[in-house]
Amino acid sequence: MRGAVMHAPGDVRVEDRPMPTIVEPTDAIIRIAATCVCGSDLWPYRGLEPVAAPQPMGHEYVGVVTEIGEAVREIRVGDFVVGSFFSSDNTCEICLAGYQTHCVHRGPGAASGGQAQYTRVPLADGTLVATPGQPDADLVPSLLAASDVLGTGWFAAVAAEVGPGKTVAVVGDGAVGLLGVLAAKQLGAERIIAMSRHADRQALAREFGATDIVTERGDEGVARIKELTGGLGAHSVIEAVGTQESMMQAIRATRPGGHVGYVGVSHDVSLPGLELFFSGVHLHGGPAPVRRFLPDLIDRIWRREIDPGKVFDLVLPLEEAAAAYRAMDERRAIKVLLTV
Amino acid sequence: MRGAVMHAPGDVRVEDRPMPTIVEPTDAIIRIAATCVCGSDLWPYRGLEPVAAPQPMGHEYVGVVTEIGEAVREIRVGDFVVGSFFSSDNTCEICLAGYQTHCVHRGPGAASGGQAQYTRVPLADGTLVATPGQPDADLVPSLLAASDVLGTGWFAAVAAEVGPGKTVAVVGDGAVGLLGVLAAKQLGAERIIAMSRHADRQALAREFGATDIVTERGDEGVARIKELTGGLGAHSVIEAVGTQESMMQAIRATRPGGHVGYVGVSHDVSLPGLELFFSGVHLHGGPAPVRRFLPDLIDRIWRREIDPGKVFDLVLPLEEAAAAYRAMDERRAIKVLLTV
Structure with missing residues (x-):
């Protein structure tokens, strides 16, 4: 064999x-x-x-x-x-x-x-x-x-409590992030913001249901999500990368009381307790x-x-x-x- | 004045x-x-x-x-x-x-x-x-x-998704932790494990509804919670201290898919991403x-x-x-x- x-x-x-x-x-x-x-x-x-x-x-x-x-x-x-x-x-x-x-x-x-x-x-x-x-x-x-990848993107969307009337942001434009977009669409999200700077992935994100594309990353990406959500942040954010930057981007792009669903395997990630505390977000994820x-x-x-x-x-x-x-x-x- | x-x-x-x-x-x-x-x-x-x-x-x-x-x-x-x-x-x-x-x-x-x-x-x-x-x-x-303190303990219990049929562990025997016990009882928890090594606080915890007292802390405390929950960990854990040790104790005492409600103001806390990822817990908290x-x-x-x-x-x-x-x-x- x-x-x-x-x-x-x-x-x-x-x-x-x-x-x-x-x-x-x-x-x-x-x-x-x-x-x-x-x-x-x-x-x-x-x-x-x-x-x-x-x-x-x-x-x-x-x-x-x-x-x-x-x-x-x-x-x-x-x-x-x-x-x-x-x-x-x-x-x-x-x-x-x-x-x-x-x-x-x-x-x-x-x-x-x-x-x-x-x-x-x-x-x-x-x-x-x-x-x-x-x-x-x-x-x-x-x-x-x-x-x-579909099961993982789907779990991320469920962990982020995606649902009707909600704005969802997706950090990561790999297969999991793209299928997180698809899952968000299927689960009834009103608005789906895909974060990507690659034209082919942006196109697939749109095909799967993304309504907005944000090309900025890190703090600029967060500022852009805030702009698109009346200054509040998204209700649900899917994190599908697993780096310190992407995790903080996801947490900061989420409104207080909102949900981060993270499925990127966290490598060298360390979450600052005080910032997490005052963010007021829900955090859930792991191996789907x-x-x-x-x-x-x-x-x-x-x-x-x-x-x-x-x-x-x-x-x-x-x-x-x-x-x-x-x-x-x-x-x-x-x-x-x-x-x- | x-x-x-x-x-x-x-x-x-x-x-x-x-x-x-x-x-x-x-x-x-x-x-x-x-x-x-x-x-x-x-x-x-x-x-x-x-x-x-x-x-x-x-x-x-x-x-x-x-x-x-x-x-x-x-x-x-x-x-x-x-x-x-x-x-x-x-x-x-x-x-x-x-x-x-x-x-x-x-x-x-x-x-x-x-x-x-x-x-x-x-x-x-x-x-x-x-x-x-x-x-x-x-x-x-x-x-x-x-x-x-009551509002904070109550929020911690709600954030930890306390409810009927669930086993709840409470890390911290200050006023907030004790009122987390009270909240857990009111919200219908089946079993409430208070972690305390002070006789007067243990007594009040029991009066508020604690069914078990665990005096061990840190890894030993976690091992004791696992023992009491068939090796799985509690469904819901209330964290009411805000130190690195208490946060890790709370996360490790929670079963995969379970919920940590944390309300101790996190000072010098840093959560290791990979451990959090593979814990599979839900984390929610902040200022109540x-x-x-x-x-x-x-x-x-x-x-x-x-x-x-x-x-x-x-x-x-x-x-x-x-x-x-x-x-x-x-x-x-x-x-x-x-x-x-």
Whole structure:
């Protein structure tokens, strides 16, 4: 079986790897149809997270179940499934509260790596959701998006309490930020301000529902959001970057009593207590519990109400995973889909 | 008129001061019946906040209106009123959303100091709430508590999304923490864990509704909360201290998806982004919009459903304000009421 392995920062290779097999009776094996490179994969690629040993990569995946463990009840061989990037039992108290990424039994969703021909998914019943049937080919990118970036953008919008009548600002124009725009639109936001300085991303933001574009960043970006909101700030701000600047931009662009939904993995971020205290904002975020949203998201995709697959602006075969990482790293692509 | 002035850390004097007068047409003048010393007054008293010039003190007050500006419509001369520590118009978009402490026209609630015989209250209609009549003397301490500590503890419980079926932990056994316990009980919490190592405060916490007492602090306190909650952490945690240790204790004691309501004024607090991200908690707090809760709190006190005035365990005349500060500073009193 072929699969992508990161050997060191900047060094991703597609290699022969052992075929995954059932380890726990709750496992499923999936033949992957499509996978992709995540913004979070770029942290080790850029040397910002350590790569201690050669590391199978990938945690976003859709495909067909080829084998199940004897304790799997819901998922069946032959199902086309969408998985989330953490595995979860979906039965513990934390899962039932909608926080499957914090499941008491959580682990990686694609235990043997998702950028591969096959992967092993633990806790299959609690991690995977089957589509109503085998999807048309044009639906596959959107279903793949649901596996992480759509689910994450959606969670950010929910965490930011987006809703009818509200003004939403989105910090970050990567795939997650753009799908945060899409989620805000679907959740009924009145006005959606996308913060972006790239023409192609601005265009996609508008297509997904953005009503305004702000090109300024940092304090200037905050001032612009204030200008657009009668001096008050947005009701809801989605933070989809994960840097000190973007977090402070999000907090400062939110009105008192408003909500920041943050999903950019916070690297070297330190929030000043006194400023946060006097901001009066709500702060919620973290690794998105995609599993909570998957049934609804799959349904919206299946009915062709949303087309989140548009974030994939480059498609390459799995064998060219290294080129996919380069394109993402150099920001030549918003997000790269790998066909398997 | 007599009033308390802080000249330097540790130096509070009651002096002759000018009688406050109407400055803006929306002002009211109040003859104060009772006032008190706030935990936040201790920050400058202890030299942890600068005292640049002699500073009239006090922002918690109840009393009788003696004069109103010509634009005051709701509040009348002779009303017994409870005020909040920030003034607010109660009509702007931020106020209408329930965040009166962030009102676009906000200012101090007791503009000329509340530890005094009289004070000037700006934006009287939006800041003050009149009681249904002149209160019995035994209700005055509870009404005074509503002005800040009860309103703040209540906001912390609301910010922590306390409700039926939930387990609540309270970090901090000062007046605000204790009234957070009272609020949690009133809001229907199933289990209330007070963190305290002082016998008198533990007793009051139990009287207010605490079901469990945890004496450990920091990591040990967190471990104890986890033990009491099946390893998950509390659903809701009230933070009523404002230090790095107490904030981290609150965040770590909360289960993923749970809520931290923080009202301790954060001094030298810096929240690590990555830990906050992976905690999955909701964080909300800041200066409590007491005005939002005052009508309901006054009603509960008037009907003698709650007795928050019990946090006052020392009563002194205004002239002895210096002794009141000392008693609070040395933790000989939970909270000192000053009669005027």
